[in-house]
Amino acid sequence: MPIAPHTPAPHGLSEELFARARRVIPAGVNSPVRAFGSVGGTPPYIASAAGALLTDVDGREYVDLVGSWGPMILGHAHPQVVEAVQQAASRGLSFGAPQPQEVALAEEVIARIGPVEKIRMVNSGTEAVLSALRVARGATGRDVIVKFAGNYHGHVDALLAEAGSGLATFGLPGSAGVTAGTAQDTVVLPYGDRAAVQELFAARGSEIAAVIVEAAPCNMGVVPPSSEDGLGFTPFLHDLAHEHGALLITDEVLTGFRATRTGYYGIDGPGGTDGTQQNWAPDLMTFGKVIGGGLPVGAFGGRADLMDLLAPLGPVYQAGTLSGNPLATAAGLATFAGLDEAAYQQLGATSQALQDLVSEALNAASVPHVIQRAGTLFSVFFRSEPVRNYADAQEQDTDAFGRFFHTMLEGGVHLPPSAFEAWFVSTAHTDQILDRIAEVLPSAARAAAAR
Numbered sequence: 001m002p003i004a005p006h007t008p009a010p011h012g013l014s015e016e017l018f019a020r021a022r023r024v025i026p027a028g029v030n031s032p033v034r035a036f037g038s039v040g041g042t043p044p045y046i047a048s049a050a051g052a053l054l055t056d057v058d059g060r061e062y063v064d065l066v067g068s069w070g071p072m073i074l075g076h077a078h079p080q081v082v083e084a085v086q087q088a089a090s091r092g093l094s095f096g097a098p099q100p101q102e103v104a105l106a107e108e109v110i111a112r113i114g115p116v117e118k119i120r121m122v123n124s125g126t127e128a129v130l131s132a133l134r135v136a137r138g139a140t141g142r143d144v145i146v147k148f149a150g151n152y153h154g155h156v157d158a159l160l161a162e163a164g165s166g167l168a169t170f171g172l173p174g175s176a177g178v179t180a181g182t183a184q185d186t187v188v189l190p191y192g193d194r195a196a197v198q199e200l201f202a203a204r205g206s207e208i209a210a211v212i213v214e215a216a217p218c219n220m221g222v223v224p225p226s227s228e229d230g231l232g233f234t235p236f237l238h239d240l241a242h243e244h245g246a247l248l249i250t251d252e253v254l255t256g257f258r259a260t261r262t263g264y265y266g267i268d269g270p271g272g273t274d275g276t277q278q279n280w281a282p283d284l285m286t287f288g289k290v291i292g293g294g295l296p297v298g299a300f301g302g303r304a305d306l307m308d309l310l311a312p313l314g315p316v317y318q319a320g321t322l323s324g325n326p327l328a329t330a331a332g333l334a335t336f337a338g339l340d341e342a343a344y345q346q347l348g349a350t351s352q353a354l355q356d357l358v359s360e361a362l363n364a365a366s367v368p369h370v371i372q373r374a375g376t377l378f379s380v381f382f383r384s385e386p387v388r389n390y391a392d393a394q395e396q397d398t399d400a401f402g403r404f405f406h407t408m409l410e411g412g413v414h415l416p417p418s419a420f421e422a423w424f425v426s427t428a429h430t431d432q433i434l435d436r437i438a439e440v441l442p443s444a445a446r447a448a449a450a451r
């Protein structure tokens with residue numbers, strides 16, 4: 001990706017830390033997007049965070065619109081969440097044995113999300129996805145997984161594949177270190193392309209273990225699933241997969257307990273708000289981010305008969321030394337305790353108000369853009385046409401985004417450092433916080449417009 005021409009002022013201690021980090025950590029970071037590769041410059045090193053604000057090691061304060069990529073839905077260092085973790089810590093950090101709060105967290109998820117009859121905790125979204133794939137393959141005795149371009153499911157080998165030349169062909173490794181054999185069991189299709197999915201199932205339906213899809217893709221920017229003739233894309237996948245004896249896995253690692261109280265399933269599931277009347281349920285679902293309230297947690301769950309295939313009941317092996325960890329489950333439970341219907345209403349209103357502010361500023365500076373949303377999630381694409389798939393998402397003015405991003409950062413607003421990411425608000429993003437963002441937006445919009 002091109003480096004934005006704008007070079008931000010050096011930030012003393014962050015610069016020093018980044019230089020030290022690059023000597024001992026690849027690119028200086030423990031997850032690639034943090035390196036600012038697509039926007040250029042030095043990432044601020046964060047010393048502390050509270051509510052909607054981050055403070056970096058140089059004492060500069062930022063309004064945070066990343067929220068650790070989703071988990072900090074109640075804001076940073078929320079008193080009840082911190083207190084719950086501190087109390088849990090004082091009782092012991094990890095037991096390697098069952099503990100009460102993992103039961104309560106499983107019950108909470110099951111109470112919210114109809115299709116989840118049983119659930120297992122893991123330590124990341126990636127681990128949730130790879131475990132769900134193993135269950136699907138174990139249940140069907142089949143190998144092939146279907147995924148969609150621009151959908152991210154963590155760094156699972158089988159899902160780091162890219163589309164082959166023909167639609168119904170095998171995938172190619174999408175990363176060095178992924179074997180051709182692994183990628184061959186993955187087929188990558190354009191998101192939202194119903195004809196391509198139908199063609200694939202007609203040709204190879206009996207080989208397909210599962211289709212995995214983001215409940216609403218948010219990792220190429222937010223691209224909500226389309227509805228055709230009253231049938232949403234995800235329930236369409238469900239029906240087709242089931243006709244061929246395959247399973248549907250919806251990845252709600254990002255949208256779960258964030259898009260709505262019940263994730264994106266609250267929008268396109270039965271009784272959802274997208275206006276369709278479809279009655280369907282994914283066979284398996286994956287969770288992460290919000291479910292851990294900021295600690296390393298993922299989970300996968302779904303139909304009891306599938307989940308009971310897991311060891312020690314069944315033949316599908318899966319385990320974890322720290323899974324169901326007492327601190328992590330305490331943080332998750334305390335976060336859920338703050339996420340009632342009123343919290344989601346507030347998140348929705350804040351998200352809408354921020355979208356309006358961004359649109360107003362970009363319109364005033366005549367910057368082409370589209371805002372797309374999935375419940376309380378949204379993203380801003382720097383192009384004039386709607387984005388329906390990954391090819392569309394790649395057709396944006398990423399240089400304009402880079403200029404916009406750095407002006408916002410200099411003005412004290414910490415956006416996701418890539419044009420391909422959702423923006424995250426929290427219940428701590430009050431009107432005063434929105435005012436601070438509104439002050440910076442006009443100059444950032446003018447920077448985006450300048451060439």
Ligand SMILES: *Cc1c(COP(=O)(O)O)cnc(C)c1O
Nearest residue numbers: 124125126152153154253254288
């Ligand atoms: C973040 C994410 C993952 C991976 O979760 P990690 O905890 O980063 O491993 C998987 N799927 C989706 C949709 C995500 O947004």
